[in-house]
Amino acid sequence: MRNKHNTAVSGFLVVAAVAVALIASVAVERPAHAGGFIFAGENNGVDLITHPQGYTGTQNTLNLSVCIDSTLSSVPAGASSLADLEQPVRNMVAIWNQLQPTVGNTLLFSNNNIPDTPVLYDWESVALHELGHCIGLAHPNAATESGLPSSQSNYTKATDGVIDGNDNTTAAFNLSPGTDGVIGTSDDVRGNDDNLHWFRTDTNDPGQLPLPVPVDASTYDRDLSSLPVGDNFAANLDRAVAGTLGYPNTSTLRTEAVMQQGSFNDEDQRRLTADGVATILLGQSGLDETAGTADDYVINLSYGGIQANPTGCNIDIRITGGSFAFCSTGGFFIGTNHVRISTAYMQFGPSVVTYYFNQDGPCRQTIDLVTGQWKQIALSCSPPAGSDTVADLFGDDLSGTYGVNWIVYERDAANNVYVQLALTDTMEVGRGYWIKTNMASQTVNIEEDFNGDADIPLEDSATGRFNMVGHRYWYDEAWDDVRVIDGASVLTLDQADPLDACQGMNPVANGCIMSRVAYKWNGAAYESFDGQTMGMEGTLENFDGFWVKAFKSGISLRIPDQKSMPVDPNSELLPASETASRAAVETQGPGPAQDGWYIRLIAESGDLRDAGNVLGQLADSRRGYDAHDLGELTPFGDDYLTVVFPHQNWGEQSGDYTSDFHRLRPGLDRWGFEVWSSDPTAEVTLSWEGPRELLERAQLRDEETGERIRVQPGGSYTFTMTDIGRGFKWVVKNTIR
């Protein structure tokens, strides 16, 4: 990745503002279109939803090609030929196909690969926005088509509320930023302005992840009567609004809906946020606006190449004319409040600005390596064929000599041994690897294409064979969403590990195929997760390698591309209400849930941090071992810091655990745990997270000193190790029945 200097933006704006004396305040001709969907507005209908070309209400997949029209195009400033546009087009096609929302999607200045000089606009970012228009999306903000001045154009998209055949009689807009003084937020006061921006009804937060399940008219609405209590108007994901909502908002990293009007120079905005993805998904719920029904569809864009007088292409790209960038679309009604696009093309002026044409793939991975710590990694992006060796992938990023200053291992699961890779060995998507460097300030970057969704074959044994595998995608995915492929059967974790069969004495005989428990090294300790146990659900993140244990031959692990996941609200996916419930626990809700609670213990010392330890009570737990008690693997490497719940009296299940749940019962309850450190003199800080009500009734006992520490929310206890292990008791006075 190119190094850049962090340079102040846009000195060019300090240009003498020559009075436009001749240009009087003459009314401007304005299009009668606006909204979350193009064509929505006063004239065509405020509830209107626009669908891409080809949709009739019966298709499952809309295949749309995007072509560069060489006949109508000249080479734009910043490009050496039209071929420079091809990688950006492939990228934006992949991004709109993948529909993966994120936060912090706007990379500025030193945080992107756009050169500082000359003043450059990222064509891929601009084109991603225009392609969004070409498949039906409008601006979330009022934008300039409202007729409002730029200082007011970030109010949420709306009509002026006066039905006069013109959406944008500017004098009729009602505009007040509300008490927070920020334009576009939920407390804006808009009088009779008629909202056009579909908002999620539970939170009115346009950047919130994960998206609700399903995304359709049951979870999104345009009618302000569906707003959460206390909100005045639909919020839009302008970058200033995103800052107020707690999303990344620094000088080099911001969050903003791609469809927000306005491009800045030196701005990489090549990824989508929740807002844009949700609006597409809402459209994909079809004419009935209900996900999971027969009229649903998905959009499958493809790049059709550079063509002279393209035929058979759905969306042409033209580099001509004097406009900066636009998408021109035609459409017609296919039902009440539903329009289908009939024609679409994008056009960019070749000499309005100088563009930057990104030649990197759409998938980007960046990870900082901690000096001296093993890191379990995977390739969440696909390196190009022929550029997939250890040297290709890491040699340009890591200092020092391979084998001396840094090293990479893989696990040969068939032979159950580690293998040190040579610089010339290739690395594969879907496998896990160990990497370590003894050099300081080392960062690894991989920027190529998105991975496909191929299954990962697993080696097995009757007693269970550990396979080190890798997350396939750059975005987070819940462990519970993975599937186990056994011949023609696609199994959930419950089905692959029924009734905890994989933890028993005769796993295969009991129907065990693959353990539901996976293990991930966090740099200090192993974290275990099973997809279901409260607090131990587990998430696969960008670059994660992890362990799974297979018991049956011929099986594979499938990490599904989220786009292909079902949206049936009755499926195994969490309903929105349960997601909210879990989120409440994660954010330290006011009290314990009826069906249980958990407290997370976090040990920290220097660069080592282990946060994967949970104690608690669940209605279906037992006093001894049960399926919610997840084992912890022995630390990897020489440096570690870990918390374990030792249970040496659990018979065949004796061992160290990373979670320890009991049955709900009243009275005083205790959990014994130990902190283990590779440094017997390390200073360790132990902290905790959990429901306030339970923390305030808890006590920590240091068994070495006998000290009793009163536990408070946000509190911690710091001590110095005197050996590699130290025992503690966590005591809770429990009144829950």
Added chain:
Amino acid sequence: MTRSLVQLIVAALAAGGLAAQQPAPNLEYSPDPGTVVVQYTHIHHMLAQRDPQPLMRIYGDGRVRVHYPVYSPDAGDYELRLTPRELRELLHGLAGDGIMDFDQSAARQQRQQAVAAERAAGRLHYVSDATETVIGVRLEAYGPAGADEAPGLEKAVRWLNVYTDSQQYPDLAPVRAIAAAETRLRTLLERSDLTRVR
């Protein structure tokens, strides 16, 4: 400021854009080198930070100042000079295009009617992220040929998406007027004597 007025007697051959049977109007402009007689620019709505300087200003002494913003591949300021005859021809051309008599309100209504007719026929059209064309003219006098008195004229014509409107509504008179005027003005940007001055 001293200001001598130049009386422009209509000469049909000098007004290239005028219809042959239509007498050229009576127009006068200030030859003052500090007076902007014609201004032409684009406002690209998708650009978050726009250079407020207009693309082109033509002064009364015939000086044409072209400004390309710093984000343009041609960034810088350029000049050329029109002869009085060229400037007169340009003004008459713009008059012939319909800029001086452009009625913004009526033009907007015409477009709305055209859009409504399309909608009634089941056809919708949408253009994102408009580019706004602005053409301004300042004259000391402007009136029909032969008129005894001609008042001053300050005219600003603004239109969104001239390019796509020209394709979508090719018969709409206001669109034709602006497109023709824009083409006329853009020829100045192609002249070989346009010299960089900054």
